[in-house]
Each structure stands twice: as C-alpha cells, then as structure tokens.
Amino acid sequence: MVRHNFDDSVVEVAVRGQWCRQTAMHVYEAMRKSLAEHPSAIIFDLHELSDLDGRSAAAWIAASKAAATLQPPAQVALCAQPTRQVVARLRQLGCTRFLSLFVTLEQARTAVAGALPLTDRLQLRWIPPHAESLTAVRDMVALACRVWGMGVLAGVAQEVAIDLVADSLMHAGTTMLFTVSRRSSSLYLALRDHGTALPPLHQPGRLTVLTDRSYVWGASATHDGKVVWAVVRARRGCK
Template identity: 35%
Template sequence: MKEPAVHLESDVDASLVTLTVDGAWDRALWKQTTERLNKCLAEHPEALIVDLSWLDDPGAVSAPTWMAAQRKAAAMTPPVQLALCIPPDLPLADRMQRLGARHYLPVYARVRQARVAIAGRLPLTERLKATLPPEPDSPSIARNLVSDACLAWDRVELLHPSRAVMSELVTNAIEHARTEATVVVSLRGAGVHLSVADGVTAPPRLLRMSRVRRDQPLDEHGWGLHMVDALAVAWGSLPTSTGKVVWATLQPPATHKRQPRNGTPRLPSSVRNDGPTGPR
C-alpha cells in the first residue's frame, strides 16, 4: 500500500509553488499537509496551486483545510493567489466548487489549466534574470544585475544590501552546489525579491558560528547566510524539479517588518483543531 505523501515544488524564481497531496485523507495526512501549507505560505510565493488529483477523500471532509488556506493566502500582503486542482468526477470537486464560488477559490481539473489561469491573473512584475555558470566571476555578474534592477526601479536604498545578499546566495551556490544557477531579481511592492536556483536539493543551513579564540585564526565559514539573515526581512528555500531555489526579500527601512525566525505562520485555529473530520 502506498504511503500518503505531500510534495512541494517551486518554479526557479519561487513565484509559483505547487503542493501535491497524495493518499487517503486521515489525521496523519491532515497534519503533514497543514505543516507543508504553513511552510509554503511562509515563503510567500506569488501563487500556490494545491493539486488534489490523487487525494482519496470520498466524504470531502478535507474541505475546511483548503478554505482556511485560502483565507490565510488572501489575507497576506500582497495576497497569494491560491487555486485547487481536483478531477471533476470526485466528490471533493463538487463541494469545493460550491464553497469556492463564494470565497474566490478557483477549482481546475488539471494543474496545467491552473497554471495558465493563474499566470493571467498575476500582476506584471518587473524581473531581471540571468543564468550563470559555477565560476568565480558569477557573484560579480549577479551583483551588477541587482544594481541595474535597483536603479531602474528607483530602489536605491536597497542597492547595497541587495547586492550583498545576492552575492552570498550565488557564492553559496557555487561553493556547495557547483552547478549552473538561475538568478532572478523581482520587484515586490516597495522591496525587491532575490532568488538563486541551483541543481542540488539540499537546503542551505545557518551554521553556529565558532567562538573567537585568542591566538587562533578566525573561522569565517558560515558567515554568509548569517548576513543574509540579518539583511533580509525573510528568506528561505524551496525544492524545484531540478534542485532548489534559495530566495530572500528585502524592504526599505520604513516598511521593514521582519518575519519571525525558527517558525512559520500558522493556519487558523479552525484548521489546527478540527483535523480531518472537522465540520463539513
């Protein structure tokens, strides 16, 4: 018997994420799904597609989970576009069509249809993109891309911190992934969104810094991500079809609201407490 699974996959610029739920809906799968939804919304993509094509839920009891996720996505600033993919012959499709029509939660038969529809609803975002080899001059090229973006979009106050963050993300990809990297700089409201996608699945980790010892050389290994953590209002990583994407968002000081570390936003209590057999 196949084990239930929840799979998360992002585009290379972390703008659209697909979450696939596979298996029989029970408390264990509900808990796993809720945790992944929390993680995904904490990453604050532009859009989230929840693929329920392989979910076994004949009683449609999972409906409150998807409605709660939609409410949370809509309440974020800027809102996250959320869509469901459910084959029309499943009982859950009929129930979500009725519920979603009142709460602006679209339901599609296939992921491909959802991607096309969502792409048409997303705002036209300014983006600069480059594909860089794992070579020593790639961080410099990425920094210049950030400079061009910040000057073109009148985000001069973010130019130097964004260059520093992008440099560390690209350097980290070169040192650890050693694969070609896709670098994207996007305009996100008053701030900028940086992403670096590489060909290795292992996510980056914040390392505990070594203690300074008298008469010993300073070990600077691991300082890069600590600087990213200090300069960005939020940062993280998501799996992609070919590896992972590491992203960071920077905002001007006047709008700087730092996201909490070592935790993610939680879904509303109605989802946390109801479980897979909550109110229908």
C-alpha cells in the same frame, strides 16, 4: 510533498493519500512554509487525494484566506477532477469566487503564470558557475531597485544576492538561475542551482549575510537541485 515551480515564483503542493488529521497537519505545515516564501501563487494538486466526504474543503478555504492577507495577495488554485466530492463541496459553498479550480496541473500552471506581471520580475537564466556571475547578479539587483523605485533596498539586496551566489559557487558549482521579484515594499531574491544538498539553517561562516540582513529566508529541494530564497525589507524608519 511540496514541489516548487521556481521560474514563476509559484509553489506547488501535491497532496496524496487519505484525508485525515495527519494529512491535514502536513498540509498546514506545507502551507505555512509556502506562505513564508511569499509566492505569487500556490497550486494544490489533489489528484491523488482520497476525500470521499469533501472534508478537506475547509483547509483550502483557509489557505485561500491566508494567501489573501499577503501584500500583494497570492493566488490559490486547486487541481482536481470535477467529479471529486471536494470540488462539489467547494462549489456548493460558493468558493469559486475566490478559489480557482482546474482539472489539470498544466491548466493551473498556465493560468497563474499568465496572471504574474512580468514587470515585477527580473531573471538571469542559467548563468555559469564563474566569479563573473557575482557582478552580473549584483548589477541586475541594482537595476531592479532603480526601475522599481526601491533604492533604499539596493545595498542590502545586493549583499544578500552576492552571498547567495558565492555560496552556490562554493558548495554547488553548477549553473544558476537567479530571480528578483517585487513584493509590495519588499524584494524576493532566489537562486536555483543543481546542487542537491540544502544549506544548514545555522552554520558559522556560511550564508552569514543572508541570515543577518534578510527578513526571512529558506531553502527547498526541486526536482533537479534546490532553491535558496530570501525576502528583503526596509527597516522601520528608512525612507
């Protein structure tokens, strides 16, 4: 199960059941999708994972190494009872140097939220499903690009942002939470609304600007709706 804490660009992955080859494959797929979103942090909730031999330790080490290759690197945090064998195994291997271990999910959320630079994120919270929201989002993206010195991305980022909002207005019609975050030399744009239907990956006439102009994009369900996100990068040769 993958659960998104969207407000802080944090991905939460709850791992449940017996650790086995199938569970490992599910974790790998969830991690691959999470890294594609270039989050600021990934929290793995292991409270309902049964791993008596600590065999899953290698998976969490691999996740941390993969997250470290992002620019900027993403933080990886694990939530588990300190008596669990996997925690003992990770401590034995000295993994606490690069893996953050927490007892509760709330502790992990608080820690990763405190590590996120607020100056690298702007947000419009729960704007109404009106046409005026298109202008508000476009202006916020323009402001972000100007403040962060990323003017080369302003045009394409605004086009992608408008496509996100317009699609939400047409297919969800609920209040929206829009976030733009700086990710090294790229921008992460995301729109969360209360519509439950995820947009299709390829549908003629829908999200065409998003599909054509973004480096990568995706959509995920949340506990009260969905989030659609995109990463915008400058094309090679752009100054």
